[in-house]
Amino acid sequence: PVYALTNQTKNYFAYISVREGNVYSKMKLEKKGVGLRSSKIPSNVMERFDEYIRNMMDKIISCQKITLDELFEIPYNTECMVRESIVEGYSDYFQTAQVKSADSYKAGFDAPIQKLHRLWEDVFAPKYGQPPEIPYVALKISTSLTSAKKLAAWVNSIEDEELAARLQSYLLNENKKDLGTIYVPKTTIGFGTIPPEIVSIIDVNKQLMNVMASFYPTLESFGFYLKNPNNTTMIHM
Secondary structure: OEEEEOOOOOOEEEEEEEEOOEEEEEEEEEEEOHHHHOOOOOHHHHHHHHHHHHHHHHHHHOOOOOOHHHHHHHHHHHHHHHHHHHHOOOOOOOEEEEEOOHHHOOOHHHOHHHHHHHHHHHHHHHHHOOOOOOOEEEEEEEEEEOOHHHHHHHHHHOOOHHHHHHHHHHHHHHOOOOEEEEEEEHHHHOOOOOOHHHHOOEOHHHHHHHHOOOHHHHHHHOOOOOOOOOOOOOOOO
């Protein structure tokens, strides 16, 4: 009775009332495509998304008009909730990655993930704790440090002079001109927060796009095209 396409190939959501001659007593929700059902999206966000598309399809079936407030309420509240958690430095809405031994990568010690392991070990560990034995799970944090100029400004902004000196030494040794991603070992955080030096350079909108990945193509199904390569137009803005 309801079938909604998105602009992502083979990504759609629908209600099923009948299948192979079986009539369902309750509409069954169907979602197809990784964009609408990614396992990388936190379960509480996906639960909100499922509630959202059910609400929209229920209104369509009952021939009700959908107001702008109804269309944006759940996406807006969800994005604000996620954004607040990110800017406070909590780990709930970051993707994770496994840091393995150097011989697990083709480039060995020069592999990007190995360099990020050394970033924590050489720069942040003296203040925030040593990483566990490899392999370990780390938070994958997107940053705004996409140029040498931004990287230099970050180093100069760090109040802890010893940490800033270690960071400067690391950048010179590794010949790093940018630092678009930082890995933070999960065990070093525990129930605390991400180091403030790192929180200050998180690319919040990019992180939001990762977590809110199901909502944006769905809004396009209703005629609202917010997503762009630079993430300058967000639901909460």
